[in-house]
Amino acid sequence: xxxxxxFSKLTKLEKIDWITTHYLSxxxxxxxxxKQYWNSDEALQKLHDEFTENTISNYYLPLGVAxxxxxxxxxxxxxxxxxxxxxxxxxxKAAKFWLDxxxxxxxxxxxxxxxxxxxxxxxxxxxxxxFFNSVKSKFFSETASITKNMEKRGGxxxxxxxxxxxxxxxxxxxxxxxxxxVDAMGANFINSCLEQFGHTLxxxxxxxxxxxxxxxxxxxxxxxxxxxxPECLVxxxxxxxxxxxxxxKEEAERFVRKFSQAIKIAEIxxxxxxxxxxxxxxxxxxxxxxxxxxxxxxxxGVHAYASRKGQYSSxxxxxxEDGNFKFWIEVPLALGTIGGLTxxxxxxxxxxxxxNHPSAEELMRLTAVAxxxxxxxxxxxxxxxxxxxGHMKMHLMNILNQFEANETERADAVEYFKTHTVTHxxxxxxxxxMRA
Ligand code: MEV
Numbered sequence: 001x002x003x004x005x006x007f008s009k010l011t012k013l014e015k016i017d018w019i020t021t022h023y024l025s026x027x028x029x030x031x032x033x034x035k036q037y038w039n040s041d042e043a044l045q046k047l048h049d050e051f052t053e054n055t056i057s058n059y060y061l062p063l064g065v066a067x068x069x070x071x072x073x074x075x076x077x078x079x080x081x082x083x084x085x086x087x088x089x090x091x092x093k094a095a096k097f098w099l100d101x102x103x104x105x106x107x108x109x110x111x112x113x114x115x116x117x118x119x120x121x122x123x124x125x126x127x128x129x130x131f132f133n134s135v136k137s138k139f140f141s142e143t144a145s146i147t148k149n150m151e152k153r154g155g156x157x158x159x160x161x162x163x164x165x166x167x168x169x170x171x172x173x174x175x176x177x178x179x180x181x182v183d184a185m186g187a188n189f190i191n192s193c194l195e196q197f198g199h200t201l202x203x204x205x206x207x208x209x210x211x212x213x214x215x216x217x218x219x220x221x222x223x224x225x226x227x228x229x230p231e232c233l234v235x236x237x238x239x240x241x242x243x244x245x246x247x248x249k250e251e252a253e254r255f256v257r258k259f260s261q262a263i264k265i266a267e268i269x270x271x272x273x274x275x276x277x278x279x280x281x282x283x284x285x286x287x288x289x290x291x292x293x294x295x296x297x298x299x300x301g302v303h304a305y306a307s308r309k310g311q312y313s314s315x316x317x318x319x320x321e322d323g324n325f326k327f328w329i330e331v332p333l334a335l336g337t338i339g340g341l342t343x344x345x346x347x348x349x350x351x352x353x354x355x356n357h358p359s360a361e362e363l364m365r366l367t368a369v370a371x372x373x374x375x376x377x378x379x380x381x382x383x384x385x386x387x388x389x390g391h392m393k394m395h396l397m398n399i400l401n402q403f404e405a406n407e408t409e410r411a412d413a414v415e416y417f418k419t420h421t422v423t424h425x426x427x428x429x430x431x432x433x434m435r436a
Contacts, residue, residue: 019056033057047345061081064081065077065080066095069103069369069370070098071103071106072365076366078287078355080287082285085391085398086390088286089390090373090378091374094376103238104236104238104369105237106236106237106369107234109235111361112180112229112232113186113225113229113334115193116177117197118174118224119173119174119175119219120172123216124214125166127210127211127214131204131210132162135204135208139157139200140157143157143193146196155184156180157179157193162174177193183336183337184338185334186225190225194225201220227297227298227334229332233330234333234364235330236365241323255380256325259380260320263314270312273313273314276316277302277306277314277315279374280315282378284331284368288367290351291337291352293341301334315371316372316375333364336363395422403431409434412430
């Protein structure tokens, strides 16, 4: 294994030469695999190469579509970028299921985003408070050039508060800053404002009389947005009479009993909650990725929200009231439909066009719905047939692809596994028999 300096300055072909020589000598096809995934359209390839650094190829994810989502009375086909089998099928099935039961309803509970200037101060907290109040307006005036365009679009800085955190950490204070970023995810805007707040804080402190006489000044540690956005929150729900959930009264009641208990288990048992929410994120991440948003930010924020009461818990909830089954999700989603990749990546542009160019709020609504639908489908399977049945059907296709099964072999295998359990070895045995 080797080390190198100046790797980033090499051309793409030189990078490939270096990496294949030093780390892929055990993989003779390396160069051809890397190149196989290049796009023949040079401009498009250049665009992808420039999204990030040290690129050698493209990493594909399947892009699928889950149709028939009725959300707040409007029909959507939701684009989903995900490699996991069954997820898009499950979303589509849940969408269809709720289509004739009133569809999904959503509500935006807030769109506030948060960022901090984290700083140290060793002096008198009362002096710091007085200083903050005397210079607060400067934080706004000195970011005017950054906030001008955002304000034109209806956003901007909402508030800035001084928070004393010295009970938890010696000398630690923050400027707790809230923002409205409208249709942008807003990371650049927020971080630019925060860095200016940091400069203003330090510069103004230098001429503040109390600090000069005490010979102590605030020292900025860092300025950064938070991906924890409990006030950028959306709720999505479905409801229907309990009787609509089974062919007979007994069947419907059994389903609701088991389904509700499954949700309550995820509310109180973190082991289950993690898997339960993972299923929700199958839907959410797939939409987040397809629409060019930052799924790591969403993941971090969602899981923090799921732990906000001190124990990791379910994002979805259920209630049966007056013979009605009600199932909902509440989830923080700081999403954008302008800026970032949204105007650069051709497939992201296509996905946003498929959704008829949604606002960020609309994207929050339908992403939450994708999560709720996914959870409904997963828990529905878990409390009835189990998930393996559906999974293994898709898994069968993956195994058949892996062994390059032809059309006849595929059709025969699908027929055979209608009455047999799919296992990796069973599929291989069947293919061997067919090919003998
Ligand atoms: C698999 O990707 C997701 C599930 O495990 C979710 C769940 O258990 O609710 C099926």
